[in-house]
Amino acid sequence: MTVLNENAIASPVGITLDRYIKRKQSEFPFASGELSQLLRDIALAGKIINREVNRAGLIDITGAFGNQNVQGEQQQKLDVVANIRFIRALKNGGEACAIISEETDEIILTGNEHGKYIVAIDPLDGSSNIDVNVSIGTIFSIYRRVSPIGEAPVMEDFLQGGRKQVAAGYILYGSSTMMVYTTGHGVVGFTYENSLGEFFLSHPDLKIPKQGSIFSCNEGYWYQYAECVRLYLDQCKRQGYSGRYIGSLVADFHRNLLKGGIYLYPALPTQPEGKLRLLYECYPLAFLVEQAGGRAINGSQAILDVIPTSLHQRSPLFIGSDVMVKEMERQYLMENQFRHQ
Numbered sequence: 001m002t003v004l005n006e007n008a009i010a011s012p013v014g015i016t017l018d019r020y021i022k023r024k025q026s027e028f029p030f031a032s033g034e035l036s037q038l039l040r041d042i043a044l045a046g047k048i049i050n051r052e053v054n055r056a057g058l059i060d061i062t063g064a065f066g067n068q069n070v071q072g073e074q075q076q077k078l079d080v081v082a083n084i085r086f087i088r089a090l091k092n093g094g095e096a097c098a099i100i101s102e103e104t105d106e107i108i109l110t111g112n113e114h115g116k117y118i119v120a121i122d123p124l125d126g127s128s129n130i131d132v133n134v135s136i137g138t139i140f141s142i143y144r145r146v147s148p149i150g151e152a153p154v155m156e157d158f159l160q161g162g163r164k165q166v167a168a169g170y171i172l173y174g175s176s177t178m179m180v181y182t183t184g185h186g187v188v189g190f191t192y193e194n195s196l197g198e199f200f201l202s203h204p205d206l207k208i209p210k211q212g213s214i215f216s217c218n219e220g221y222w223y224q225y226a227e228c229v230r231l232y233l234d235q236c237k238r239q240g241y242s243g244r245y246i247g248s249l250v251a252d253f254h255r256n257l258l259k260g261g262i263y264l265y266p267a268l269p270t271q272p273e274g275k276l277r278l279l280y281e282c283y284p285l286a287f288l289v290e291q292a293g294g295r296a297i298n299g300s301q302a303i304l305d306v307i308p309t310s311l312h313q314r315s316p317l318f319i320g321s322d323v324m325v326k327e328m329e330r331q332y333l334m335e336n337q338f339r340h341q
């Protein structure tokens, strides 16, 4: 008699993102179902962008778009496509009343004035890796609006500060596509099953190791780094740590989240405020890392405590394993304390 070995049947285990969100809805802030729906809309946008990323080389959406974004950076065609896809999904979804995006100067009004949520997105992170088939991602951050429902959203809706985020996460288009998010109750990760078109729970409770042995930064800037950053990196090297830098923040962050490590993008003389954007790169990843037991600072201050003053504000970022970030912080404070004496 043939015995059917259930383990030999290749099928995704676990539960779908949809079902998971439904089960957890009572834990969500305000728990009325709208945030659940918004997360599902974001997952849908992620599936669509995943499809575009996968076939980009076949349908002529690789390469430069020819415009600069608000940051003065060259937009890639796929940046523009991802931006359009994301905004469209959120407009159709109805839960977000306004969006800010790396690719658009001004606040984007969705027309859903009764929507209770505000979304900040980096539709495609890691632009320099788009054309070379290396992991890229989408980063998102969600707030509950402070302006009255039914009226036009205002700037203050976006400048609430990192601690006011109600959810944040990313979608990584890597060797597999994953959605990782937090609603303030730990961090969960879902892996996309292409043939079924569903995200399945694969990482139910992500915790970053307290200590790691990976440092991730662009060492091409070595001679521009502040002394404390060079001292810290020297220390990492003397301890035999590995240098790993993909050049896509989402992918570098994801690896360090799973394995332990530190990601550094300090201020440079050429970029005195740092390169990364506070609202849609630093805040969401800082929320995730704190929920996973790690730490994120701008040098002297927790990223989530930095007070925002403008939509596309930049910030230095040191993020990852608690012990590593604290050591970097110690060196930073020592250098800056002496400078002020």
Ligand SMILES: O=P(O)(O)OC[C@H]1O[C@](O)(COP(=O)(O)O)[C@@H](O)[C@@H]1O
Binding pocket: 073, 102, 122, 124, 125, 126, 127, 128, 218, 247, 248, 249, 250, 275
């Ligand atoms: O090329 P650099 O200076 O090392 O910068 C890399 C960093 O810039 C970014 O690409 C910025 O993001 P965008 O691609 O969304 O502009 C990060 O993903 C990455 O960590």
Ligand SMILES: [Mg+2]
Binding pocket: 122, 124, 125, 126, 249, 281
């Ligand atoms: Mg980015």
Ligand SMILES: [Mg+2]
Binding pocket: 079, 102, 122, 123, 124, 125, 126, 127
């Ligand atoms: Mg981007």
